[in-house]
Amino acid sequence: MITLGDYLLVSAILFSIGFAGVMLRRNLIIILMSLELTLNAANLSLVAFSRFRVDPSGLPNYNAQVFVFFIITVAAAEVAVGLAILVALFRARRTTDVKDISSLKF
Amino acid sequence: MTLIFGAAVVINRNPVASALSLVVSFLGLAALFMSLNAYFVGIIQVLVYAGAVMVLFLFIIMLLNLQAEEQRRINWLASAGGIGVAIILLIQIAVTIGRFEAARQTFPPLSASTTDDVRNIGAALFRNYNLPFQIVGVLVLVATVGVVLLSKREPR
Numbered sequence: 571m572i573t574l575g576d577y578l579l580v581s582a583i584l585f586s587i588g589f590a591g592v593m594l595r596r597n598l599i600i601i602l603m604s605l606e607l608t609l610n611a612a613n614l615s616l617v618a619f620s621r622f623r624v625d626p627s628g629l630p631n632y633n634a635q636v637f638v639f640f641i642i643t644v645a646a647a648e649v650a651v652g653l654a655i656l657v658a659l660f661r662a663r664r665t666t667d668v669k670d671i672s673s674l675k676f
Numbered sequence: 677m678t679l680i681f682g683a684a685v686v687i688n689r690n691p692v693a694s695a696l697s698l699v700v701s702f703l704g705l706a707a708l709f710m711s712l713n714a715y716f717v718g719i720i721q722v723l724v725y726a727g728a729v730m731v732l733f734l735f736i737i738m739l740l741n742l743q744a745e746e747q748r749r750i751n752w753l754a755s756a757g758g759i760g761v762a763i764i765l766l767i768q769i770a771v772t773i774g775r776f777e778a779a780r781q782t783f784p785p786l787s788a789s790t791t792d793d794v795r796n797i798g799a800a801l802f803r804n805y806n807l808p809f810q811i812v813g814v815l816v817l818v819a820t821v822g823v824v825l826l827s828k829r830e831p832r
Contacts, residue, residue, distance in 0.1 A: 574780075593758030603698050617717055621712040651826070657827055
């Protein structure tokens with residue numbers, strides 16, 4: 571049988587993949603995609619906990635799913651703003667590589 | 677499948693291949709949501725992520741005309757550090773899950789049908805979480821205005 575731990579482990583591996591992507595890649599678009607992966611890993615564990623905690627009415631706990639709804643909304647807004655910043659940056663500097671953007675680096 | 681294509685997102689050098697791997701990864705994640713009886717969240721996942729967000733990514737890649745990044749000199753120390761930190765994080769989470777009593781239990785059966793979970797989520801959203809819902813509405817408005825302002829070409 572599939573246990574709660576299996577879903578949590580998949581979520582943890584997905585989060586680590588996204589985290590490694592943010593740490594390793596130097597392309598801003600791929601860093602944004604990896605951020606999406608980490609947010610979705612959090613969503614997966616929230617939905618797993620929601621299904622695990624069954625209410626007395628026999629339904630899963632919907633509070634977590636409302637929370638997932640909010641996370642998806644905020645993530646979509648975040649992607650839109652991030653990509654707009656990326657386009658503005660590309661216009662100014664002709665690059666999407668974080669190595670080439672070091673004006674604020676000490 | 678979710679994990680394989682999630683790793684492909686990070687490994688691929690070509691941004692278009694990365695974006696398409698991300699689509700497949702999100703579809704696998706939506707299937708996982710549906711296997712957890714969360715049909716509404718699964719459908720939202722397909723619509724918002726595999727639909728809207730990925731079209732946005734592909735559109736930006738097309739707009740910027742990004743090619744596969746050239747073979748740069750890879751800083752092996754930094755790469756090993758990044759992978760090492762990610763693996764340490766994964767081990768810590770795995771150990772925590774291993775110590776967690778409830779993680780070894782299977783899911784309790786549902787006694788009621790979840791096919792109308794859109795209604796239940798809507799009721800929870802508008803009754804218990806009405807104020808956060810409105811705040812999210814303001815957030816989306818601010819994001820829209822910000823995106824328009826950012827992508828506006830300033831007069832020279």
